[in-house]
Amino acid sequence: MLVDVMKLTPYHIKRAGFTMLEIVVVLSIMVLVIGIGFASFAVLDDQDPFEQPAQKLTQMSRFAIHASVLQQRAMTIAFDKKGFEILGSTVPEGSYYAVPSGMKVLIHRMGGRNWEKAEGHFWRFGEQGICEPIKVRFESPAGFRELKFHPLTGTSVD
Structure with missing residues (x-):
């Protein structure tokens, strides 16, 4: 049986795999899709006007409940027309927070x-x-955003 040498040359064997151009195109499309995904999440995060007031009130309530136990004296968060504050203590992040204009607190x-x-x-935190x-x-x-506060931890619960 004779084997034809011309039939076994590398030029006649079909090569498997991807070309460099195909790999670059696929990677470019992946980078584009991932970039659009990250950009859309960044836009959604910036649009919540209630995040900062809710976070600040939660921080103040946690501080007040911890300080009342450690100092063995009552602490109070007072609400006024423009915001809220912790009375009788200085909070490291600031004891007064003014809500953004046009926002109401109920x-x-x-x-x-x-x-x-x-x-x-007035929201009172006892010595216990x-x-x-x-x-x-x-x-x-x-x-709007509603926060419900737990009486033992002073943190908001869902």
Whole structure:
């Protein structure tokens, strides 16, 4: 049996794999899709006007509950027309927070029927580390966010 040498040359064997051009095109498309995905998440994060006030009130409530236990004295968060503050103590991040203009702060106390303007209300934290379980609502023309606070931890619960 004779074997034809011309049939076994590398030029006649079909090569498997991808060309460099195909690999570059696929990688470029992947980078483009991933970049658009990250950009869309960054845009969504910047649009929540309630994140900072909610985070600041949660930080203040946690500070007040911890400070009241450590110092063995009552702490109070007072609400006024423009924001809220911790009375009688200096918080490292600032004891007063002014809510953005156009935003309202409402409070719903335990046993209450309706939401009330937060102006003039006081939220007390006892020496034993217990606070009143309240709900706080931040409202603006863009929408609203409600926070419900746990009486033992002073943090918001969902």
